[in-house]
Amino acid sequence: MADQKAAYSFEDLLECGHGRLFGPGNAQLPLPPMLMIDRITHISDKGGEYDKGQILAEFDIKPDLWFFGCHFEGDPVMPGCLGLDGMWQLLGFFLGWIGGQGKGRALGVGEVKFSAMVTPAVKKLEYVINLKRVINRRLVLGVADGVIKADGVIAYTISDMRVGLATEEQPA
DSSP: OOOOOSOBOHHHHHHHHTTOSSOTTSOOOOOTTSOOOSEEEEEESSOTTTTSOEEEEEEEOOTTOTTTTTSSTTSOOOOHHHHHHHHHHHHHHHHHHTTOOSEEEEEEOSEEEEOSOOOTTOOEEEEEEEEEEEEESSSEEEEEEEEEEETTEEEEEEEEEEEEEEOSSSOO
């Protein structure tokens, strides 16, 4: 396993995307353009709203991002599913970061509320994830709540998102 750091750069996240951060066959982020994170500014297995861990991360919004040109022509907005996917990506990263073995798989979400749109005028998304439950045994599972802020304004509120790590012996 990689050394546990409290923050990760874009280059570190790319290493994870290439499968070199947590080792072969373990948690891996997608590569750009599907990588919805530019940096993890804080990650801990303590603290947060439920004292089970917290992740803070950022994604820089640029007007030329791939999805703005097609969603929607003349009315560009980031698809809501991409923000949710960024949250799942971070929760899967956390499971690898704590030493969980297996490949990350999104398993669901309790509820997602959208309260603001992410348009090309937005400069930065901030992800705030509070771990509610973490299992790191034969079954590796994380359950968390979180928000996504667009330039400091809450755009998404997410409850009970779930990610598991799957192995050949223990599918997610």
